[in-house]
Amino acid sequence: MKTFLLIDANSIIHRCFHALPELTTPKGEPIQAVYGLASVFLKISREDPPDYAVAAFDRKEKTFRAEMFKEYKAHRPPTPVELISQIKKSYEFFDVFNIRTLNLAGFEADDIIGTLAEKFKREDDLRIIILSGDLDNLQLIDENVFVRTFLKGVSETILYDEKGVEERYGLKPGQLSDYKGLVGDASDNIPGVPGVGPKTALPIIKTYDTLENFYGKAKKMKFDPVSSSREEKLYKKLLEFEKQALQSRDLAVIKRDIPIELGPLKEFSWIKPDSVKLREYFQELGFKTLVKRVDDKPQMATDTGRIATDIPGNAVFFKDADAALKTEKSVTESKDALKIGFGIKSILKAFKSQERNFSPPYFDLGIAYWLIDPDLKKYDVENLSKRGDWPLLYSSARKKLKEYELENIFENMEMPFIDVLSEMELRGIGIDVEYLKKLSRETEVKIRELEDGVYKVAGLKFNLNSPQQLGEVLFKKMGIGVKGIKKTKKGNLSTAFENLETLKEAHPIISLILKYREFFKLRSTYIEPLIRLVGDDGRIRTTYVQTGTATGRLSSQEPNLQNIPIGSEWAVKLRNAFVADNGFSFVSFDYSQIELRILASLSGDERMLEVFKRGEDIHTATAAGIFNVPPEKVTAEMRRAAKTLNFGIIYGMGAVSFSETSGLSREDARRFIDEYFEKFPAVKNWQEKVKEEARTFGFVKNPNGRRRWLFGAVSANRGVAAEGERIAINMPVQSLDADIMKLAMIKLYKELGLRKWRDESVRMLLTIHDELLFEISDDIIKEAIPLIRDIMESIYKFSVPLKVDVAVGKRWGEMGK
Template sequence: MSDNLLLLVDGSSYLYRAFHALPDLRSPDGRPTGAIYGMVGMLRKLRTQFPARYAACVFDAKGETFRNQWYADYKAHRPPMPPALAEQIAPIHEVVRLLGWPVLEVPGVEADDVIGTLARLVREQGGRVIVSTGDKDLAQLVSEQVMLINTMSNESLDVEGVKAKFGVPPELIVDYLTLVGDAVDNIPGVDKVGPKTAAKWIQEYGSLEGVIAAADKIKGVAGENLRRALDWLPQGRRLVTVACDCDLSGHIPGWPSLEALALQDVDKPGLLAFYERHGFKTWRRELEQELAQKAGEGAGEGALRGVPPGASADLFGVAAATPAAPSERRYDTVLDFDTLERWIARLKAAPIAALDTETDSLDAMRARLVGISFSVEPGEAAYVPLAHGYAGAPAQLPLDEVLQRLRPWLEDERYPKLGQHVKYDLHVFANHGIRVKGYVHDTMLQSYVLEAHRPHNLDSLAQRHLDRRGITYEDVCGKGAAQIPFAQVDVAKAAHYSCEDSEMALELHRKLWPRIEAEAGLRFVYERIEMPVSALLQRIERHGVLIDAERLQRQSQELGQRILALEAEAHELAGQPFNLGSPKQICEVLFTKLQLPVLKKTPSGTPSTDEEVLEKLAQDYPLPAKILEHRGLSKLKGTYTDKLPQMINPATGRVHTTYAQAVAVTGRLSSNEPNLQNIPIRTPEGRRIREAFVAPPGHFMVSADYSQIELRIMAHISGDANLMRAFTEGLDVHRATAAEIFNVLPQQVTSEQRRYAKVINFGLIYGMSAFGLASNLGIEQKAARDYIDRYFQRYPDVKRYMDETRAQAKERGYVETVFGRRLWLPEINSPNGPRRSAAERAAINAPMQGTAADLIKLSMIAVQEALDAQGMATRMVMQVHDELVFEVPQAELEWVRREVPRIMAGVATLKVPLVAEVGVGANWDEAH
């Protein structure tokens, strides 16, 4: 421990950075804890890395400082502290003291000036100072005895480091900052003079005084701006200079003796209660273990203050959970039938068992088993290796015989089972001819229902809920080019990895299920929607959809010819050949050669050629229109007409998409390989892609689609009388809205007025602003505002719903669907304006999108139950947005046309009718 080292923490800088950098963490009673968590982790890390005897955590005090007296606009534009951060200030001060750090707040003096004064005094006494901060202003304090560190970036700045980073030495940082200014503190510098120019001038003229003396010699706009700022610069210099002569005697008892800032012992009982109260489970457990030992034994204070041995640390030094020692868990490797039979008996006797598969592929339709693991109690699991084929591998039980012995348990729904991402495992067993029944829980879906906005992979869940870090796939198989197939993994390693997965899934279930069970809405979403849909999606994926490969190949050839023609037309319009796939060459042609107006720039300052820019330019110029058409057709060709035929499974002759159930926070499904959600339908060429999704001979494609579902949900949720009347009376809702907004009779509404009303109806439920509406309709912003005002005058309860929903979201951090699904909005109280605004728009729309997602899933379940009850051969082959697509034998067509829309309309009772419309055709496009 260094006897003459003072460790200073710029607490105000760090609490803001912790607040913005960490996710929206919450205590058990729902209070925000992200900034607290970051501060604690950072202080623990610092105390371990720099074993100083003296230290202090310095915060800004409330109220104005002497700089406000010098300059009335000082920090005038800085927004107020976010409420979620303000709520954490008192607990932060409390825990800093519990950790043994002196806390300093000096009224009227900023934290920077307190730090500057302390650094000067310690330096004069021959001591050394380390300042932990992210504030560039404090670089002016650096000397041979004072160093800055930044725990977020792992950056340290000594004298040479300051020179390398800023281009000037520490003694000239004030001059540098005077020229650059400080936008955060509202201190003007020289207009248009940034860090590079400021450093260049100081290097050339020696100092700020030298720059001022040479002002008449400096040419260009920068020189003009410098001359205009000459009267201001002395005041700017005064404001950016850290005061190092503040009177601290009344605020640090015993000062100027360094003993006044001696680090204290950690208040372990107080800290334990604090960790418990704020939900910091890893640190609480670590401290409980230490307190349970006799004095002087165990890990000691070093483990408490620092990162535990073997644990990783994030950028705040927060300790990650360490894996439990293998000796604490009992994992069996099953290599003989006697052991297998004992485990089968345990599986049959268990109230619920976790099941996990290890395979040779991520492709669920083709994956084959390498091993299986089970767990019936946390801490106990077994692994049955089946296909490990490396040199020296132990003899393993024959796969077919193992599956035959397991089949009675696997295929009997009376034996409850759980897993992590059950749908994948269902496919794997199906690849071996086994239809597993009895899956009643899926920890991935439990997490999704509880916290849709967070990761749901097993590693993340174990760390978040169990304080455990398991062995990763990369740990056993390696990474990149050196990665080996799982079948080549040493059986002992594979057993530990797989047993851990099934055993952690079981322990996770015991943590997550009670939370869902206690909330009626969450339980309904999990038990009545997500779990049944998971099993149904596996059936849909397994059946697949028939693709007409020859038709796609013809389309691909036609697209290729049109793409070549577009290239020739574009080259003629440009007056030269260029690569239509190169943004750089497009930029050169459009803005350098043809001198088209620059509408937007990229972050690097070059003119943008994104789709929005090209669409605006295409209204007045032919070349951007050709480029846009070329882009669209090239994407169609590469993504669909060329690729879909290659994705046909040779064993089935069909394409088998994978539906991702736990991705979209609204509850909507997404699909990949191929992505069926994004097939474009706005262009004839895009719609033609759907022609290739066909029914087999003797069958029809049938599409069942909810009509105006989100507007109907808005009417239900808001309870607006006028909006509900439009739906209950079966009116054209866009015509009805136009009649309300334009104050005319419905029969007098023009097609243009109806179009405006349609944009408004859909735009407002997505939180569209007057600016967005004006852009969409091509009208003045004032006119758009007038339309919105008139809309809300006619539909006042829609406005009330929006206002109440925003307020509720800010208070709770989430909104809910009609059925109780929680839609989390982590940025709803963000200090970042654009992020907060986006979250507010999502708060309005998410209940409608989420309820629509719930309804289509309930429809899938109800329709499939009816098909199964009737013994129908009709197959559900796709789910896209608010649409279900079926492959229907001709003999069942009339039943499907009659019953499916009736079932879909009856899955829920809203204040307005649900309406589903059905189309029939030989292919998807005809049916849609």
């Protein structure tokens, strides 16, 4: 069977323009949409080459739909100049590929495609495939007509037939336009019927097939004039908007009989383009990776490769550490060669493990794209390569970093920070394995004792780790009261920690269960994994993820050493498994209340600034203010509530969350928040300013320029908008906190290196949020502590001083001032 490919050119060009990184020709002209178009068609021509092909275009003149409804597509912003130029260039592309192009004033490309499909679908031994960047053409599908569109980006496609449409929409292709008549189409500004969504429209169209059938039936129905049933209200609304529904349907219908001269099928015959001509065309546009595909070579470059002349400088791309290790020293040790790759930290660690040098400058593509869009889920080669080959990714990232004013953070913070992290990860931290094994045995005994205690009180044995079984025992068998207990998504009473915590006074078994969970988690989550992961040299090594959060904070994995418990008796015992080398001591340097100091500085609140300048305790001062008592009368409970509120304000916490966290009533929680903002009015003003920036620009920035996109802040959905505003409030504070820590670590790394202390006498081991843990030789500890503290306290200039608390000990759990 032969294939006739109908290309919806404008929709594909639009999709490529927005889905791919920016790319320019050697002359500096924008070209990523044409690159995407060429890449898509190269793939199709290789995997499923057509026998006939045509590309249909929109025209700039007003269409019959705009004449019918002046608001049709009127909400769309003007087409960017960069896209207009590429639409023009795409005609040249189709000419090189020997594909005929069609357009007709007053009609859209979809109407040309609909007319082509209608005319030729009855040809013998011919199937028609429509290639489109959207789903509008699905209504044209029948036994001979199919639609190929994109799943994500432009690299993956899906072929729809009649069954595929029914599986996706629950409707036949021919019913889709009537369906849009009811629900509308926001992308084209087709209104539909107000308040009617898919759940309402779907059964109507499935039952009546067409709007005419439905309205014919609906008009014969008789309604009780005083009735207010939901069904009658719906039918009355549908009848009220009948004209709008029918017009919306007509706007959505693709024409199949427009007056365009087509000629016979043979006039659309597709002949594969001359490979020499195609290579020359791609070379002219700078599509070097596509040239390789014409030559039937792999799309990706070799493991290392010089970047072509369209990328400045003496630069080399490394696919991974193995490829880098095979590269000659003149490249890897050169301070002139720019090293581009994914996961530069892994490459650095591989070189350091072999005592080889891998010199900066670096350009980590994953970190670059994380700065550009910090809410992407993955920044590895597998996911980013779907956007294009590495030269494309590099040039686009460079441009975006400059456009978003992120070059300074990238070059002077994130890239130098790779060196710091690689050394910390390789070094690891000492573990007393025998002590840890002893602790494991002790916790196992405690777990068994608590387990037996629970069974004795409950009067039966059951799986304590099964929430369902536990719930049945507590709430059904034992009849413990359930007032205020939340339910799970499945409707069962929740046995989560916060629920059981509220029941501690209801029955002695609750305290036993909570204690059991504490020991079970201590052993299963921390003790046993640490024993398994410790190296032969008695040290354990975590991996820091530089792109793990949207605010710039690090995350730690395999194992996560940032969430080792603190405070309780057994948490101290666990931390005591971490030991300093002989002749060394652990020294902790912890920024004191840094986020609140940042908040005071950013907001400029005079009262808060004065508290820090006078060296007073901010939580005591806050408690005195909201409880209206002198500072000396503030109780531990008052201070605890004030501390919760202080940090909650940073995270945009509302009255409900404050109530649940502090144990206050919602009324008191709301009153305390109001009083807080009365005492610190500039904080409230600053938060409102940040929220307005998020709504206006769609992103927020910290003083260093680090940004986070927050399009949710302008959502019509109040819940989504509120979450966007909450993130907006927190981002400048938390991200600046992260930046300060990184800058301090970079400066310490350099200073310790200059003094020749690094590794030999002073070892940076761990970073835990606002704390740095060092291992320092006892010979120089008195000299090193003030140096490190001074660097950390002076690294960033604020209107309030930064303060670092220091603690020393041979084991992590025994740290003292």
